[in-house]
Every structure is written in C-alpha cells, then in structure tokens.
Amino acid sequence: MINFEFHNPTKVVFGKKSESQVGQLIKSFNGNKVLIHYGGNYLFENGVMDAITTSITQEGLEYILFGGVVPNPRLELAKEGVELAKREKVDFILAVGGGSAIDSAKAIAYGLVNDFDLEDLFMAKVTTSNIAPIGCISTIAATGSETSNSTVVTLEYNGEVLKRSYNHDCARPLFAIMNPELTFSVPPYQSASGGADIMFHTMERYFSNTEDVKLTDKIGEAILQTVYQEVPKVLTNPNNYEARANLMWAGSLSHNGLTGTGRASDFPVHKISHELSAMYDVTHGASLTAVWGTWSRYVLNNHINKFAQLAVNVFGIDPNFEDLKETALNGIVAWETWCKDIGMPTSLSELGVNPTDKEIEEMANHAVMTGGGTIGKFFKPLSQKDVVNIFNLAM
Amino acid sequence: MINFEFHNPTKVVFGKKSESQVGQLIKSFNGNKVLIHYGGNYLFENGVMDAITTSITQEGLEYILFGGVVPNPRLELAKEGVELAKREKVDFILAVGGGSAIDSAKAIAYGLVNDFDLEDLFMAKVTTSNIAPIGCISTIAATGSETSNSTVVTLEYNGEVLKRSYNHDCARPLFAIMNPELTFSVPPYQSASGGADIMFHTMERYFSNTEDVKLTDKIGEAILQTVYQEVPKVLTNPNNYEARANLMWAGSLSHNGLTGTGRASDFPVHKISHELSAMYDVTHGASLTAVWGTWSRYVLNNHINKFAQLAVNVFGIDPNFEDLKETALNGIVAWETWCKDIGMPTSLSELGVNPTDKEIEEMANHAVMTGGGTIGKFFKPLSQKDVVNIFNLAM
Structure with missing residues (x-):
C-alpha cells in the first residue's frame, strides 16, 4: 500500500424528494444568486426544475437559468456560462443533470474566479486550486462527478477536437443531491x-x-x-x-x-x-x-x-x-x-x-x-x- | 433503502511518516496555538511526540502539552482541559493517541466554545453544532473516532458512573493523520x-x-x-x-x-x-x-x-x-x-x-x-x- 490522501467533503443528501432541499443547502453555503446549469428540457416537463426553483425562491435567493449542455460537454458553452455568470454577478453554480452538466458547471466555476483562459487549464498549461462555490443535483447514475474531483470537457485546440480533464480536490461540489427517482426516466x-x-x-x-x-x-x-x-x-x-x-x-x-x-x-x-x-x-x-x-x-x-x-x-x-x-x-x-x-x-x-x-x-x-x-x-x-x-x- | 445524509469532510493523510505533516495541516486550518492532548508517555520514548512538536514549531505555531488520558476517558479530565485551553488562549486541539485521546479532545473542543456544562451535553439535556477546530494523529486501529462524528466519555452523574456519547457531524476532525507504523507497538x-x-x-x-x-x-x-x-x-x-x-x-x-x-x-x-x-x-x-x-x-x-x-x-x-x-x-x-x-x-x-x-x-x-x-x-x-x-x- 502506498501513502495517500483522501478528502471528500461533499455533503451527500440522498433519497426521495431530496431536490426540495436545494434552496436550504445553497443558503447554508452562503449562496445568494444562483446560475442553474443543465442540459435536457425534460427537467421542465417532469416538474423537477419547478421543484428546484421553488425551493430556491422560498429561501429568498435569486437564480438564472443556463441550459444547452450536451453529452461530452463543450468548453465553448462553459465559456459562455462564465460570461453570463460574471455579467449577472452570480455567486453560486448549481448543476442539474448528469456528468456532462456537472462537469460543464465545474468548468464555469473555474472560469468565474480565475483569470486564465480555460483552454490553458485543460491543456495542462496552468493549474489552480480556486473554484467558485458549486453544488449539484444528479439525475443519472454514472460518472460520479457529483462527488469527484475531476472535470472532463471537449475542446477544440489547434484545429483538433480533444477530450481533456483537470483534477483537483477543490472541484468536489459542496453538496450533491441524489434522488434515485430522478433516474427512473433514464433510457435503457x-x-x-x-x-x-x-x-x-x-x-x-x-x-x-x-x-x-x-x-x-x-x-x-x-x-x-x-x-x-x-x-x-x-x-x-x-x-x-x-x-x-x-x-x-x-x-x-x-x-x-x-x-x-x-x-x-x-x-x-x-x-x-x-x-x-x-x-x-x-x-x-x-x-x-x-x-x-x-x-x-x-x-x-x-x-x-x-x-x-x-x-x-x-x-x-x-x-x-x-x-x-x-x-x-x-x-x-x-x-x-x-x-x-x-x-x-x-x-x-x-x-x-x-x-x-x-x-x-x-x-x-x-x-x-x-x-x-x-x-x-x-x-x-x-x-x-x-x-x-x-x-x-x-x- | 431509506433516505440518508453522508458528510465526511475529514482530510485523511495516510501512510508512513505522515505525522511530520501535522504543523502544515494545522496551519492550513488556521490554527495558531495548539493544545496537544494525549495519554501514554510512550509517545515521548518512541520519538513520535518529538516529530509532532518539531513539525508544529517549524510552522511558527505554539503548543502546550496536556496528557493524562486513560482508556474509557473521564469527562473530569476534559473539563480540566477546557480550563487550561481557555487560560492559555488555545485555538486548535490536537489529539494524539487512540479513541480515548481523540474523544477526550473532542469533549475539550466542545467545552472550549460552548457555555453549558459538558455533563448536560452527554446526558442529552442540551445540543450543539459548535466545536473548536480539532485534528488528530491516530495511533491505534480501533474506534475510528479520527473520522467519526461521535464522542464517548465516562462520567459520574448523580453518584453513578455512566458511559455516554454525543454524536454530531461537527465533531468530525478537520484532519486525521494515520501512520500504520505508529500501531506496530500496540500490544496484542x-x-x-x-x-x-x-x-x-x-x-x-x-x-x-x-x-x-x-x-x-x-x-x-x-x-x-x-x-x-x-x-x-x-x-x-x-x-x-x-x-x-x-x-x-x-x-x-x-x-x-x-x-x-x-x-x-x-x-x-x-x-x-x-x-x-x-x-x-x-x-x-x-x-x-x-x-x-x-x-x-x-x-x-x-x-x-x-x-x-x-x-x-x-x-x-x-x-x-x-x-x-x-x-x-x-x-x-x-x-x-x-x-x-x-x-x-x-x-x-x-x-x-x-x-x-x-x-x-x-x-x-x-x-x-x-x-x-x-x-x-x-x-x-x-x-x-x-x-x-x-x-x-x-x-
């Protein structure tokens, strides 16, 4: 066995209806204005987004919506999210979705508090231990990004399409809401x-x-x-x-x-x-x-x-x-x-x-x-x- | 399966010579003056306490020693520790030892930032989510108190000797240093x-x-x-x-x-x-x-x-x-x-x-x-x- 460090501070809130606690959780981590980042529009059809925004509003917090995440999430979208978050003075990033939404949100959170180009982070030209506060509501059993330290994005670099990751403990979300019922609708x-x-x-x-x-x-x-x-x-x-x-x-x-x-x-x-x-x-x-x-x-x-x-x-x-x-x-x-x-x-x-x-x-x-x-x-x-x-x- | 929360923020630093990182870790959690709480004098004989105090001093931090922990640790000793920590303006509690030393240190950390009598906490008459910053160096594989939320002490109450616990996530140490070599000398x-x-x-x-x-x-x-x-x-x-x-x-x-x-x-x-x-x-x-x-x-x-x-x-x-x-x-x-x-x-x-x-x-x-x-x-x-x-x- 080799020496190791293990540091996993993410607060897991697991079970039925747990998404209704999201406003309370964001507030406990001092969030005021939330960027809700997501992919699928199904979240509006199945009532989940409604439950989330209701919980956030009930705690007296503000939010803006930023969708558009696709599988193998694109760094370009995250960069748009950074601009939006800066313009709107967002102080908390909430991901709703699977690993793609969570990783895209992590990339936004890196961009929000660092001055370097995000490409440089994922192409291993810079490092950081700074990230904006982030929480997530997971809707699929898969990547584990809801508690992991990794962020994987797809980017174009020198005309080539690459999939790259940056791993740092700072990227473990502050909380992870996991309701298995939200995964019932995941296709086979x-x-x-x-x-x-x-x-x-x-x-x-x-x-x-x-x-x-x-x-x-x-x-x-x-x-x-x-x-x-x-x-x-x-x-x-x-x-x-x-x-x-x-x-x-x-x-x-x-x-x-x-x-x-x-x-x-x-x-x-x-x-x-x-x-x-x-x-x-x-x-x-x-x-x-x-x-x-x-x-x-x-x-x-x-x-x-x-x-x-x-x-x-x-x-x-x-x-x-x-x-x-x-x-x-x-x-x-x-x-x-x-x-x-x-x-x-x-x-x-x-x-x-x-x-x-x-x-x-x-x-x-x-x-x-x-x-x-x-x-x-x-x-x-x-x-x-x-x-x-x-x-x-x-x- | 029932709904649950899981929140385990303790930073585990595991492996050979890990105790030499203690000063750095205390500093990273903003400690300045450390109460080192322990039981056995063997720590002075085997060089472990020397490695610990050297690491603390090298980081420019101060410390005082407070020993005397016995198995099934007594609340009386923890109360003495609270008085000492207050008098000496300690802002960080470091436990060195097994579950008894760690639990006794947790009791001191509760006492340092709360005004109630510690008996009332362990007799379930009051509750708290406040505790002073605490870290630990574990020297036995046993209770797991180094990452757990529980504190178990023995106390006298109305003339009877009782063993009682108080469990709260705030009592999970900020860090747990675990060097298996320190357990070599634990008797069979x-x-x-x-x-x-x-x-x-x-x-x-x-x-x-x-x-x-x-x-x-x-x-x-x-x-x-x-x-x-x-x-x-x-x-x-x-x-x-x-x-x-x-x-x-x-x-x-x-x-x-x-x-x-x-x-x-x-x-x-x-x-x-x-x-x-x-x-x-x-x-x-x-x-x-x-x-x-x-x-x-x-x-x-x-x-x-x-x-x-x-x-x-x-x-x-x-x-x-x-x-x-x-x-x-x-x-x-x-x-x-x-x-x-x-x-x-x-x-x-x-x-x-x-x-x-x-x-x-x-x-x-x-x-x-x-x-x-x-x-x-x-x-x-x-x-x-x-x-x-x-x-x-x-x-």
Whole structure:
C-alpha cells in the first residue's frame, strides 16, 4: 500500500424528494444568486426544475437559468456560462443533470474566479486550486462527478477536437443531491452506459501494480458486484427504486477516490476511449466497453492473478488453480456476455465506428499525449504503438 | 433503502511518516496555538511526540502539552482541559493517541466554545453544532473516532458512573493523520480488541431492519472480511505494515458513516457493553465480544437470513439452504473460534467480570435508558428484561 490522501467533503443528501432541499443547502453555503446549469428540457416537463426553483425562491435567493449542455460537454458553452455568470454577478453554480452538466458547471466555476483562459487549464498549461462555490443535483447514475474531483470537457485546440480533464480536490461540489427517482426516466442505453461508466471508475483503479491493498480491492469488488447485478434489474424495471438507488450510490463511491486509496493508477482505458468520444461523439460508457475486452486480453499475461481475482470475486467464475489464465479469460468472457445482455458494445464495430488507419494513428497519438508517450504506467505501460494495436484488435 | 445524509469532510493523510505533516495541516486550518492532548508517555520514548512538536514549531505555531488520558476517558479530565485551553488562549486541539485521546479532545473542543456544562451535553439535556477546530494523529486501529462524528466519555452523574456519547457531524476532525507504523507497538490484547471494535462498528449497522441496502451490505462485508483476516496477521507479526494499514483504514471506514448509509441502526450491543466498561473499566472491544455471541443467539430467530448471509459472506461458511438457521449458527461459532484464537473473551467470565443480580439490574437499567426503555429498535427491540436475560446468558 502506498501513502495517500483522501478528502471528500461533499455533503451527500440522498433519497426521495431530496431536490426540495436545494434552496436550504445553497443558503447554508452562503449562496445568494444562483446560475442553474443543465442540459435536457425534460427537467421542465417532469416538474423537477419547478421543484428546484421553488425551493430556491422560498429561501429568498435569486437564480438564472443556463441550459444547452450536451453529452461530452463543450468548453465553448462553459465559456459562455462564465460570461453570463460574471455579467449577472452570480455567486453560486448549481448543476442539474448528469456528468456532462456537472462537469460543464465545474468548468464555469473555474472560469468565474480565475483569470486564465480555460483552454490553458485543460491543456495542462496552468493549474489552480480556486473554484467558485458549486453544488449539484444528479439525475443519472454514472460518472460520479457529483462527488469527484475531476472535470472532463471537449475542446477544440489547434484545429483538433480533444477530450481533456483537470483534477483537483477543490472541484468536489459542496453538496450533491441524489434522488434515485430522478433516474427512473433514464433510457435503457444511457442506463447501461452509466453502469459501465461506474464499473470502469473502479476497474481502472483495481488494475494497479500496487500490492496488498486488500480492503480497497474488496470495496472495489463490492461496487463491481453491485453494478453487475443491478444494471440488468433497472433495464427490466426502470422504476425499481432499490436497484436505481444502489447504482446511484455506487456511482459516487466508485469515483470519489475511495476505490483508489493506497494505490496508483492512471486510467489507461479511459485515455483510449476518450479519443473515441472526441472523434465520434459516442457515449462515454459505451466507448469504454468497446475497448476493455481487447485491452484486457492485450495486458493479461502480465497480470493473470489479478484478472483471475476479478473473475472469481465479481463475475462468479469457479477458480481453476491449475490454470488461472483460463479463469481470467472466463471472467472476461462473462463480462462480455453481460455487456451483450445489457446492450453495450464490446468492439468498435458494435459501437458503430470504423476508423481509418490515419484516424487510429491520430487517436493513439492523442491518447498517449498526456502521459508523455506512455499510458498505463502503474499497471502495463502502453506506447502509442500499443494503443494502435488495441484499436485494430478492437475493430 | 431509506433516505440518508453522508458528510465526511475529514482530510485523511495516510501512510508512513505522515505525522511530520501535522504543523502544515494545522496551519492550513488556521490554527495558531495548539493544545496537544494525549495519554501514554510512550509517545515521548518512541520519538513520535518529538516529530509532532518539531513539525508544529517549524510552522511558527505554539503548543502546550496536556496528557493524562486513560482508556474509557473521564469527562473530569476534559473539563480540566477546557480550563487550561481557555487560560492559555488555545485555538486548535490536537489529539494524539487512540479513541480515548481523540474523544477526550473532542469533549475539550466542545467545552472550549460552548457555555453549558459538558455533563448536560452527554446526558442529552442540551445540543450543539459548535466545536473548536480539532485534528488528530491516530495511533491505534480501533474506534475510528479520527473520522467519526461521535464522542464517548465516562462520567459520574448523580453518584453513578455512566458511559455516554454525543454524536454530531461537527465533531468530525478537520484532519486525521494515520501512520500504520505508529500501531506496530500496540500490544496484542489491544490490537485484538481494536479489531473487535472495528468489526462491531460495522456489525451494529449491518444488523438492521432496512431492506435492500445491497451496496452498503457488501461494503460492510468487505470491512468485516478485512478485520477477520488481518487481525491474526498483526498478532503473528506486529510489524506487518500491510496488515496494520488495512486494519487502520478499515477502522476509519467502519465508523465514518459509510457502513450505515441507507439504513437505520441504534447500536444495541454497544449500549449493553458500554455498561460493562462503565462498571468494570474493561476494554471496549473486549466488552463487545463478551456479549455478541449471546446477543446474536437471543435475536437470531427473527433474522435468520441476515445471520446466514454474514456466516457465508464473511466467515466462509458453506450455505445450507435446507436449514439456514444451521448456517447462521455455524457463522456464530466460527466467529467465537476467531475470538478465542485472537484472545478475545466470548463471555463475561472470560472478560473477568462476575456481576451480581443487583449489578445486572443496574447495568440493564442504564443500557436501555437512552432508548426510552428499549434498545435495538431498528432490528430486534430489547427491553430492560431482555438485557438482564442477555447478561445472565452471557455469564
């Protein structure tokens, strides 16, 4: 186990009707004028936005609405939000939606109190520990951005479309309101893709070189088992409160840092998949499942025991101690079967993309850029060439 | 699953030599003059106190020392601490030690910024959400007080010795420094007792009437498995860093609220055992193991499935679906065997106490007092008569 810090001050308010507490919560964190940032107009149709603005008004606070968030949120929109927030003298940012709305709101909150260009933040040219006060109401079980320290945006830089993140503890929202009922209306594909996203926030940390992090491993397996068991239930019955609730809480715990305590990781599968989202605007969770099976077989020989542990403890495979590689492979196959059952792709063609060699080269270049030419350095280091191979094998 | 709030803002700094960051941490939380509160003089012999005071002095901060904490810490000492802290114009309380030092420091921190008598706080006559800034350096894997919201003290009230708690989120320390190396010197009995304490913070929440908290259950089982597997390792090799580290992190996660998310509990076994500690000054963890086997058999028939789940998922018992009660009982027996192996008592006589009927009546009266005559109301409600029965059966 390696030394670590764990600091997760977000106040979680979880359960039925919890969105009605939003005004009170903003007030407790000294907010006066609120920018409500969101994506889907469904929030006006299902009464949720009405409940939110009523709660805010009842506390004597002001608000303005700023919509327009799309999946893989664009930095351009966040920059518009910064201008609006400055003009309107907003002092609190409230995100309502999934990871895209929350990350876009985090980007606005960075822009509101810092003078640098936001591009510079996401292209790793500047750093900051300053952010405007932010809270959120989560409406999907997925990224866990409601308690995480990360902000992921899509931006154009030197004529290229890139998906980039900035991670700092200051970006953990002051509060996260999580009502599983708000996720009942999430369509099947997004529900499954959100489940995959939760799974990979744990998986990316689980596959680490760090030895002897038994408790962290077991907690990770608890979350992975939960996703594996609960996603099919919400596809069968979208209004299954308990399954939605278990998934929603799993989403936060998977990415609030808990599943990484005591070990190193650098999210190689995310880095590969982010390039698919940037180039083809595909759903994040689906871009992860489209490459994980290929990645896992590519790196398997260096880490047979860990893949066998996953197979036995999460996917319920009987261990074959004579041939742990078989056990490990059976686990990957079980995972692929699960993906098919919940409608998630396990190849690029199932994802609906068919990159040319030139596009694969370009995506591989971008993928390894942030790692100085190598990703996966805390597990199985992958060069640009390896990433090209993985894309080709994943076709 | 029931609605819940989860707010755990304590900054955890975990790992080797982490105590050398204490000055920096206190400064980051605006401390200037620090009361260092502790128990054992071993801290001066092993160099730990020197590292702490050096770090504090290097940051230009002042400190005064205030020792004398004993297990089952006395409110009288905390009141002396309040007077000293006021006289010396202290603005930050640093606890160094185990749960007793941390809880005593929390009591001082309450006293420093509130005008009421501390007895009134612990006898539930007043409440507060104010506490002076507090940080801690934990030296044992046990209570988890380093990140918990609870404060437990022993006090004399109307001529009787009582062990009482006050729980409020304001009492979560601003930071918790956790260096597993500092726990190498914890003697075997205290190591085992600390492990039992960790186990029971999860077990008390695990046995709840609330249905369908699958993720919370699985995380609880992850912690219970860790305690079950790691305690024997630290008894065999006290300097096993990895085992000490897994146990230490389990101690925090077991009692920071995580294992209770989404369900109700009121800690009946703690309430029974606290009376043993109050009357006989026995070690907390040992007082819990001395009664749990009896309590579990006493309440088993109402909750056979949950006890069977514990037996299978934590103690590795093969399930007998024809007779789940047998499975459940085998789990209790496996737990008792583990207790014997690690030197923990499973009866009052093994704990070394032999209460009279009058003493049992008195302890049972006190135990149910805080619950308005009933404890365990979220699982199997127990009256004063039930508690008398449990004490007698546990002899």
